[in-house]
Amino acid sequence: MQLIFEKSVPGRRAVRFDALDVPEAGLPETLRRREAAALPEAAEIDVVRHFTHLSKRNFGIDSHFYPLGSCTMKYNPKVAEVVAALPGFAQLHPRLANAPEYEDAVQGAYALIYGLEALLAEIGGMRAASIQPIAGAHGELTGALLMAAYHRDRGNAHKDTVLVPDSAHGTNPASAVIAGFHVVEVPSCAKGFVDFEAMKAALGDHVAGVMLTCPNTHGMFEPEVREIARIAHEKDALLYYDGANLNAIVGQCRPGDLGFDVMHFNLHKTFATPHGGGGPGSGPVGVGERLLPYLPGPRVVKREDRYTLDTPEKSIGRVAAFFGNFLIAVRAYAYLRYYGGDGLRGMSRDAVLNANYVQARLEKAYQPAFDGRCMHECVFTGARQAEKGVRAMDIAKALLDRGFHAPTVYFPLTVKECLMIEPTETESKETLDAFCDAMLEIASLVDRDPDALHAAPVTTPVGRLDEVKAAKDLDCACR
Numbered sequence: 001m002q003l004i005f006e007k008s009v010p011g012r013r014a015v016r017f018d019a020l021d022v023p024e025a026g027l028p029e030t031l032r033r034r035e036a037a038a039l040p041e042a043a044e045i046d047v048v049r050h051f052t053h054l055s056k057r058n059f060g061i062d063s064h065f066y067p068l069g070s071c072t073m074k075y076n077p078k079v080a081e082v083v084a085a086l087p088g089f090a091q092l093h094p095r096l097a098n099a100p101e102y103e104d105a106v107q108g109a110y111a112l113i114y115g116l117e118a119l120l121a122e123i124g125g126m127r128a129a130s131i132q133p134i135a136g137a138h139g140e141l142t143g144a145l146l147m148a149a150y151h152r153d154r155g156n157a158h159k160d161t162v163l164v165p166d167s168a169h170g171t172n173p174a175s176a177v178i179a180g181f182h183v184v185e186v187p188s189c190a191k192g193f194v195d196f197e198a199m200k201a202a203l204g205d206h207v208a209g210v211m212l213t214c215p216n217t218h219g220m221f222e223p224e225v226r227e228i229a230r231i232a233h234e235k236d237a238l239l240y241y242d243g244a245n246l247n248a249i250v251g252q253c254r255p256g257d258l259g260f261d262v263m264h265f266n267l268h269k270t271f272a273t274p275h276g277g278g279g280p281g282s283g284p285v286g287v288g289e290r291l292l293p294y295l296p297g298p299r300v301v302k303r304e305d306r307y308t309l310d311t312p313e314k315s316i317g318r319v320a321a322f323f324g325n326f327l328i329a330v331r332a333y334a335y336l337r338y339y340g341g342d343g344l345r346g347m348s349r350d351a352v353l354n355a356n357y358v359q360a361r362l363e364k365a366y367q368p369a370f371d372g373r374c375m376h377e378c379v380f381t382g383a384r385q386a387e388k389g390v391r392a393m394d395i396a397k398a399l400l401d402r403g404f405h406a407p408t409v410y411f412p413l414t415v416k417e418c419l420m421i422e423p424t425e426t427e428s429k430e431t432l433d434a435f436c437d438a439m440l441e442i443a444s445l446v447d448r449d450p451d452a453l454h455a456a457p458v459t460t461p462v463g464r465l466d467e468v469k470a471a472k473d474l475d476c477a478c479r
């Protein structure tokens with residue numbers, strides 16, 4: 001595979017213009033390059049073919065089933081793209097949205113921000129939400145800063161610790177530490193839930209907050225969540241909801257009603273906005289009564305029939321420029337209005353149904369990590385396969401050869417040889433069956449021909465890489 005630079009031919013052009021019939025207005029001398037930029041020179045058709053070809057060598061949600069657990073890689077409805085491309089949104093200069101003298105011109109954008117924050121607050125059972133944070137992890141950091149502001153305000157200087165279950169995403173402890181807290185890990189019990197007794201024992205007066213994911217990253221709903229909220233509140237500790245798995249419960253129950261004080265939403269997981277190549281994400285934060293005064297500002301507020309900006313008196317301030325990734329918020333709003341309440345309830349129900357279908361079809365061949373039904377994702381341990389010399393990584397790579405993106409592997413860290421599969425509600429039974437058939441065929445190969453799996457993938461443009469080297473040395477060999 002040649003690089004576009006290797007296809008470059010001196011003097012070749014995609015576009016040619018006639019000679020100027022007006023005087024040339026050059027750049028000022030100080031802005032001019034001393035040497036020409038090292039750009040490839042190619043014809044338009046060759047550029048188009050080059051990049052179209054490259055795009056087809058990738059796995060994406062628009063081309064393949066993508067069962068990555070804990071990430072919720074679901075179909076991005078194209079109607080949301082149409083809405084986000086409306087010129088009033090797409091061509092809105094961010095500075096306009098922050099300049100009071102232009103308020104008349106941006107009432108539509110303000111109405112959308114106001115409307116989306118209200119819908120998110122309702123779905124989360126929160127008092128209010130802010131769309132500023134630009135990733136789930138950024139929402140966590142914002143939430144941790146809100147908890148810190150609350151305790152500072154109350155003179156709770158001794159509250160310097162946040163409790164995080166061992167099954168949590170790595171961003172949870174990282175966010176808490178960046179916000180200035182110590183982190184104490186709470187173990188899971190054999191059933192895959194937070195160990196309630198250990199949680200109780202860890203919940204001393206020094207605890208500022210508890211971060212929970214529910215359903216947790218084992219794909220299980222925490223049965224003691226209300227009890228955990230009660231004992232946390234007894235100690236004046238706040239309960240944080242990591243909303244990465246919210247798509248399992250949207251419209252069925254609300255974090256606020258379960259006792260959570262603060263949460264983030266991953267619009268790029270729950271509300272079908274694109275993940276992109278690591279972004280742009282959006283991780284709005286929602287708060288209950290206790291944290292309302294500290295929300296990031298400025299906020300869009302409604303006065304009579306007009307939208308305007310206001311910053312809560314005790315606000316922690318801005319956490320992002322402007323209103324975060326606004327066009328992602330537009331897509332999420334379009335998705336929410338397009339689905340409506342019944343549609344969203346159907347979404348979470350079907351997400352859980354699909355995961356249980358996959359679990360039921362695979363559970364003889366692969367050992368479920370925990371007993372019982374799962375929520376929106378099913379978690380298996382490949383320990384049995386590992387005894388025969390085939391690791392979770394081999395299974396993941398073998399799936400690529402069969403036309404499927406791999407599930408999440410080796411996360412959460414609490415499960416040996418973890419395979420975490422999240423089909424999402426947008427996949428048909430035919431697609432789920434084709435994926436399960438591939439998984440079962442791979443399981444049978446573990447017994448018959450494990451070496452065939454060690455070689456995988458053999459059909460992809462790039463074979464099995466030394467992952468550390470691939471990250472450090474980008475010039476590695478492709479087929």
Ligand SMILES: *Cc1c(COP(=O)(O)O)cnc(C)c1O
Pocket residue numbers: 070071135136137138168169171172213217242244245266281283
């Ligand atoms: C994805 C995820 C996060 C972090 O969200 P980003 O948007 O990727 O920053 C946090 N917790 C859990 C459980 C997740 O799956």
